[in-house]
Amino acid sequence: MEQTTKLPESVKYDLTFAREIYSLENGSYIKQCMQCGMCAISCATRDIMDYSPRRLFNLIKLGKKDEVLKSNTFWYCTSCCTCKARCPRGIPLVDVMHDLKRYAIKNGYVDYPQAAFCKAFWAEVAGRGKVFEGGVTARFYLIRGLDEVLKAMEMKDIGINMLKRGRLPMFPPKKIKGMGNLKKIIRKAQEIQRKEEAR
Amino acid sequence: MEKKIAVYICTGCGIGDALDIDALSKVASKEFKANICKTDAFLCGKSGIDLIKQDIDGEGVNTVVVAGCSSRVNTDVFNFGPDKIVERVNLREQVIWCHPGEDEDTQMLAEDYLRMSLAKLKNLNLPEPFIGENLSSTVLVVGGGFTGLTAALESARAGYKTVLVEKEAELGGYVGKMYKQVPMKPPFTDLEENSIPALIKAVEDAGVKVYTSAVIAKTAGGPGMFDVTINQNGTDVEERVGSIVLATGAKPYEPEKLGHLGFGQYKNVITQLMFEEMVAAGKMDANKVAFIQCAGSRDQEHLPYCSAACCIESIKQALYVKEKNPEANVYVYYKDIRSNGQYEHFYKKAQQAGVIFIKGDITDISESDGQLTIEADDHTMGTKSVADEFDLVVLANGMVPTAALGETVEEAPAEDEAAAASDEPKVTVAPIIKSNLLNLEYRQGPELPALKYGFPDSHYICFPYETRRTGIYAAGVVRAPMDMLSAAEDATGAALKAIQCIESTLKGEAVHPRSGDMSFPEFNMNRCTQCKRCTEECPFGAINEDEKANPLPNPTRCRRCGTCMGACPERIISFKNYSVPMIGNMVKAIEVPEEADEKPRILIFACENDAIPALDMAGINRLQYNPWVRIIPVRCLGSLNLVWINDAMAKGFDGVLLMGCKHGDDYQCHFMKGSELAEIRLSKISETLNRLGLESERVRATTVNIMDYDKIPAMLDEFAAELEEFGPNPMKDFQ
Numbered sequence: 001m002e003q004t005t006k007l008p009e010s011v012k013y014d015l016t017f018a019r020e021i022y023s024l025e026n027g028s029y030i031k032q033c034m035q036c037g038m039c040a041i042s043c044a045t046r047d048i049m050d051y052s053p054r055r056l057f058n059l060i061k062l063g064k065k066d067e068v069l070k071s072n073t074f075w076y077c078t079s080c081c082t083c084k085a086r087c088p089r090g091i092p093l094v095d096v097m098h099d100l101k102r103y104a105i106k107n108g109y110v111d112y113p114q115a116a117f118c119k120a121f122w123a124e125v126a127g128r129g130k131v132f133e134g135g136v137t138a139r140f141y142l143i144r145g146l147d148e149v150l151k152a153m154e155m156k157d158i159g160i161n162m163l164k165r166g167r168l169p170m171f172p173p174k175k176i177k178g179m180g181n182l183k184k185i186i187r188k189a190q191e192i193q194r195k196e197e198a199r
Numbered sequence: 200m201e202k203k204i205a206v207y208i209c210t211g212c213g214i215g216d217a218l219d220i221d222a223l224s225k226v227a228s229k230e231f232k233a234n235i236c237k238t239d240a241f242l243c244g245k246s247g248i249d250l251i252k253q254d255i256d257g258e259g260v261n262t263v264v265v266a267g268c269s270s271r272v273n274t275d276v277f278n279f280g281p282d283k284i285v286e287r288v289n290l291r292e293q294v295i296w297c298h299p300g301e302d303e304d305t306q307m308l309a310e311d312y313l314r315m316s317l318a319k320l321k322n323l324n325l326p327e328p329f330i331g332e333n334l335s336s337t338v339l340v341v342g343g344g345f346t347g348l349t350a351a352l353e354s355a356r357a358g359y360k361t362v363l364v365e366k367e368a369e370l371g372g373y374v375g376k377m378y379k380q381v382p383m384k385p386p387f388t389d390l391e392e393n394s395i396p397a398l399i400k401a402v403e404d405a406g407v408k409v410y411t412s413a414v415i416a417k418t419a420g421g422p423g424m425f426d427v428t429i430n431q432n433g434t435d436v437e438e439r440v441g442s443i444v445l446a447t448g449a450k451p452y453e454p455e456k457l458g459h460l461g462f463g464q465y466k467n468v469i470t471q472l473m474f475e476e477m478v479a480a481g482k483m484d485a486n487k488v489a490f491i492q493c494a495g496s497r498d499q500e501h502l503p504y505c506s507a508a509c510c511i512e513s514i515k516q517a518l519y520v521k522e523k524n525p526e527a528n529v530y531v532y533y534k535d536i537r538s539n540g541q542y543e544h545f546y547k548k549a550q551q552a553g554v555i556f557i558k559g560d561i562t563d564i565s566e567s568d569g570q571l572t573i574e575a576d577d578h579t580m581g582t583k584s585v586a587d588e589f590d591l592v593v594l595a596n597g598m599v600p601t602a603a604l605g606e607t608v609e610e611a612p613a614e615d616e617a618a619a620a621s622d623e624p625k626v627t628v629a630p631i632i633k634s635n636l637l638n639l640e641y642r643q644g645p646e647l648p649a650l651k652y653g654f655p656d657s658h659y660i661c662f663p664y665e666t667r668r669t670g671i672y673a674a675g676v677v678r679a680p681m682d683m684l685s686a687a688e689d690a691t692g693a694a695l696k697a698i699q700c701i702e703s704t705l706k707g708e709a710v711h712p713r714s715g716d717m718s719f720p721e722f723n724m725n726r727c728t729q730c731k732r733c734t735e736e737c738p739f740g741a742i743n744e745d746e747k748a749n750p751l752p753n754p755t756r757c758r759r760c761g762t763c764m765g766a767c768p769e770r771i772i773s774f775k776n777y778s779v780p781m782i783g784n785m786v787k788a789i790e791v792p793e794e795a796d797e798k799p800r801i802l803i804f805a806c807e808n809d810a811i812p813a814l815d816m817a818g819i820n821r822l823q824y825n826p827w828v829r830i831i832p833v834r835c836l837g838s839l840n841l842v843w844i845n846d847a848m849a850k851g852f853d854g855v856l857l858m859g860c861k862h863g864d865d866y867q868c869h870f871m872k873g874s875e876l877a878e879i880r881l882s883k884i885s886e887t888l889n890r891l892g893l894e895s896e897r898v899r900a901t902t903v904n905i906m907d908y909d910k911i912p913a914m915l916d917e918f919a920a921e922l923e924e925f926g927p928n929p930m931k932d933f934q
């Protein structure tokens with residue numbers, strides 16, 4: 001059974017939002033969703049999602065901006081790719097989900113902790129060329145604020161255990177070789193993206 | 200023809216190991232005094248065939264009995280020309296492959312099958328084909344729309360003289376009025392130019408004789424010799440044609456009946472056809488358009504069926520709007536999008552173009568200032584949906600076949616008064632609707648028998664185009680709702696069938712399903728009591744009636760099913776190679792052991808179309824079944840004459856089982872009505888059996904399709920077990 005919670009009352013169609021989403025890198029694929037539900041039954045985390053990918057796409061088509069951007073669906077996508085592999089219409093759902101995450105962050109829909117994680121993870125990779133768990137955690141809590149740090153303290157035992165078993169390095173690793181080149185690549189990519197968005 | 204009979208027993212394929220061949224040979228040579236009886240270890244090989252040929256040339260053998268594999272295999276190998284009778288005894292598939300070898304019962308079975316074949320020969324003769332006089336090779340196509348034009352073109356290009364009759368003054372039909380048409384070729388995503396003008400030109404160039412503003416006033420005769428009266432603008436013209444393609448198409452469902460969707464109330468609610476004409480005339484300037492699918496279709500109050508083309512047509516029309524203005528808002532409200540086959544690509548294309556598809560039921564349509572608001576239950580979201588400011592709402596109003604338009608005439612019931620008064624089961628009579636398309640001069644009514652919803656009846660799985668009037672092939676949306684791609688295929692298929700019919704009729708052969716069969720029913724008229732059974736029961740309307748109510752057979756209309764032969768209470772109808780006495784002899788030739796032997800016997804009449812192949816398949820899969828059965832293949836269960844059952848019960852058989860195809864609305868009977876008629880006849884015999892002190896359950900009918908082969912052993916075992924409960928047939932020792 002799909003969730004029936006959080007459904008909008010009565011649908012009035014406003015296509016401005018839909019058109020905006022369609023203009024994202026993989027956004028236009030959403031148009032060709034035929035609502036078959038294959039993604040919904042394939043998704044590992046669908047049970048905790050507000051809407052299945054199928055429903056999310058339908059909401060986009062109907063122009064329900066708030067419902068879409070406030071939903072947890074794309075934040076709970078684990079990029080397992082099962083839906084992408086199975087969608088009979090060939091929609092790259094995972095990539096669409098990434099686009100939606102970026103779009104949400106850009107538009108200030110950052111209430112979900114995953115949004116903070118996303119930013120922290122990115123900052124780590126961009127700054128170091130690889131991921132340091134300690135760094136991601138620190139950045140995450142910086143973004144989320146003091147309350148979350150207190151909550152995190154409850155998980156300290158897990159952290160200590162992981163440290164003991166060498167699952168969590170104490171000290172940051174060395175930056176990758178050629179960090180300068182990576183930065184260049186990233187800059188170039190961002191430039192292209194800006195140009196595309198300006199179009 | 201004086202028969203010189205030679206029996207060849209093949210000992211290959213394990214037959215020689217499983218059976219006592221000497222004993223088998225004795226049945227042929229001693230019991231039946233066959234002129235020649237030989238065995239060979241590889242009869243279908245060169246040496247075996249040479250052996251047979253030598254005897255044909257040297258000894259004058261003209262009747263060859265091959266005891267070996269099923270008659271369904273090696274037909275070409277054991278073919279010694281049209282002047283030789285070949286009879287096959289199925290020792291392989293139906294004996295040694297489904298019964299244990301070196302076994303008394305298996306041996307008895309094999310010997311009985313040989314006896315049956317040899318007894319059969321007594322009343323079997325070579326068929327002489329019926330060649331009609333003044334046969335025509337012209338194909339008549341009725342209807343000049345997309346399907347009709349395509350069929351006419353195909354037939355003309357195949358080299359057949361073709362006549363096309365169109366009711367309207369112009370060719371083209373419904374498709375002719377379209378702005379553009381749905382894709383007909385890969386990648387199935389692009390709108391195509393209307394193909395009708397090019398099609399009309401091609402038809403004219405191919406030399407098709409076209410009558411416009413013309414209707415068929417009368418169709419008499421039969422395949423190869425249809426005499427058709429064409430009324431063109433009030434003048435009658437006669438044409439003799441060999442076969443007919445009926446491609447009269449469909450009419451849009453009356454939109455006046457769709458008031459609940461706003462038609463007639465709001466001027467901006469229009470039909471698919473009106474939209475088509477509006478776009479073609481360049482008058483479409485709406486920028487927010489809704490399409491409402493299944494308007495009238497799939498609705499018990501209106502058309503219960505899916506009209507099959509409207510989804511794709513709406514997708515196409517939605518693309519018209521997007522083509523004109525890519526920013527336009529287009530909504531399609533649907534139950535299910537049925538974009539069959541390749542048209543799935545077309546659906547995707549429309550989505551990519553930004554058409555919004557909403558799965559939901561319309562709850563209200565209202566208007567203010569010429570703009571329409573649609574309320575619906577959105578089934579994907581589980582909410583109400585409201586959309587407004589529509590400039591135009593287009594109803595996909597479905598289609599009604601032209602064959603369904605008219606008054607229904609029921610066929611006269613096949614029963615005499617006494618039977619009609621009782622509550623015995625009756626044949627379900629196919630209605631005939633006076634749709635004024637063909638105006639057949641058939642005793643059975645002026646048009647094609649209809650199945651559901653007025654579509655002409657045909658064997659949907661195996662012979663979709665072949666209606667119940669031989670030589671008349673329905674194609675396109677008059678036959679079944681369909682999209683253009685399917686209609687093109689239908690047109691081509693029906694044209695080929697029409698040609699096949701002409702060619703077969705020229706040779707005096709049957710068309711499907713007994714293609715190539717040259718036998719036809721002959722009537723011994725002196726003993727006819729004019730009971731009309733044959734004329735009523737022939738599923739194909741092959742038998743007319745003269746003024747004195749004598750049956751008048753039309754051999755070219757006949758499909759050789761033998762239903763008339765089974766129906767005739769006087770038993771005066773027979774084929775050269777299939778007759779009541781012939782099967783009767785087979786029944787009589789079977790040895791029924793005495794009661795004390797405790798070897799029951801079950802007689803099976805199995806339909807050659809599905810049951811016999813299924814029985815062979817059971818053998819091929821080495822499924823073992825009851826050894827008490829003796830199987831007699833029949834052309835169709837419809838040819839079952841009750842006297843055979845009398846004979847069998849009198850002879851001491853413990854039970855009789857009829858194996859035929861499924862009947863009813865979704866029948867699979869290759870002769871449409873045969874298996875149903877057989878069961879009705881059976882219900883009539885039960886009283887007689889009871890009177891004789893025999894349980895009527897000893898005789899029963901069952902349906903088998905070819906894929907049921909794996910169920911056959913259980914079917915036969917169960918029947919045998921039930922018969923055992925009744926105890927042996929008390930007539931056993933009185934024969």
Ligand code: SF4
Nearest residue numbers: 033034036037039087
């Ligand atoms: S599997 Fe693909 S087409 Fe089906 S509902 Fe999901 S996204 Fe849509």
Ligand code: SF4
Nearest residue numbers: 043077078080081083
């Ligand atoms: S990729 Fe994301 S949306 Fe798709 S199945 Fe996996 S978790 Fe669900």
Ligand code: SF4
Nearest residue numbers: 493496505506509510
């Ligand atoms: S083709 Fe589509 S619109 Fe037409 S009846 Fe079928 S489902 Fe309904």
Ligand code: SF4
Nearest residue numbers: 737757758760761763
């Ligand atoms: S019942 Fe069958 S065999 Fe007899 S006339 Fe009709 S089609 Fe021919």
